[in-house]
Amino acid sequence: EIVLTQSPGTLSLSPGERATLSCRASQSVTSSYLAWYQQKPGQAPRLLIYGASARATGIPDRFSGSGSGTDFTLSISRLEPEDFAVYYCQHYGSSPYTFGQGTNLEIK
Amino acid sequence: QVQLVESGGGVVQPGRSLRLSCAASGFTFSSYGMHWVRQAPGKGLEWVTFIWSDGSNKYYADSVKGRFTISRDNSKNTLYLQMNSLRAEDTAVYYCAREIQNYVRALDYWGQGTLVTVSS
Numbered sequence: 001e002i003v004l005t006q007s008p009g010t011l012s013l014s015p016g017e018r019a020t021l022s023c024r025a026s027q028s029v030t031s032s033y034l035a036w037y038q039q040k041p042g043q044a045p046r047l048l049i050y051g052a053s054a055r056a057t058g059i060p061d062r063f064s065g066s067g068s069g070t071d072f073t074l075s076i077s078r079l080e081p082e083d084f085a086v087y088y089c090q091h092y093g094s095s096p097y098t099f100g101q102g103t104n105l106e107i108k
Numbered sequence: 109q110v111q112l113v114e115s116g117g118g119v120v121q122p123g124r125s126l127r128l129s130c131a132a133s134g135f136t137f138s139s140y141g142m143h144w145v146r147q148a149p150g151k152g153l154e155w156v157t158f159i160w161s162d163g164s165n166k167y168y169a170d171s172v173k174g175r176f177t178i179s180r181d182n183s184k185n186t187l188y189l190q191m192n193s194l195r196a197e198d199t200a201v202y203y204c205a206r207e208i209q210n211y212v213r214a215l216d217y218w219g220q221g222t223l224v225t226v227s228s
Contacts, residue, residue, distance in 0.1 A: 046218075056208070097158065100152075
């Protein structure tokens, strides 16, 4: 089973700043089958990035993903007020398709 | 538009069973693999199970293997999760979600979730 470790646990930033979230896998993720999701309180998660770097439909270009192997990054270039939420990474190359524990992006 | 609507949640005693349903619309259900993901109160996301578009293969998290069964009825555009021998730690909101495309198992559409509470 691939274990995904996200860091930091909490990230405190101000609107307009750049956010960098990390996701480290315990073993190499097949074919960069790595996704990022955003979840706001009381809502279902929303897919942001899949294939490590492809933006899902309707996702603003301020969101970008990068990485391969065991190290992946989600970047948000200029934080908007609606971006403050919890972010999860997930691998889907082989079962079980585990999630990371999440990064809480909060307003500073 | 794509819609996924879960139902069947509720309060159930430990050791009992419950079946969740997920009604799909707005897309060709039989062409997509489907997931169940759960989230315990105040906790993170936990992937539970996945079924191929034709139902021929199924995968499970270790935490539910042997107790939960995923299935689908493509003629009714409905996904199911049969949960047996329920435990307190199964208490969570259960989401159904669709894979983004065949063999690409990122989850692009999610239902609103249904709450399962296991308590005596």
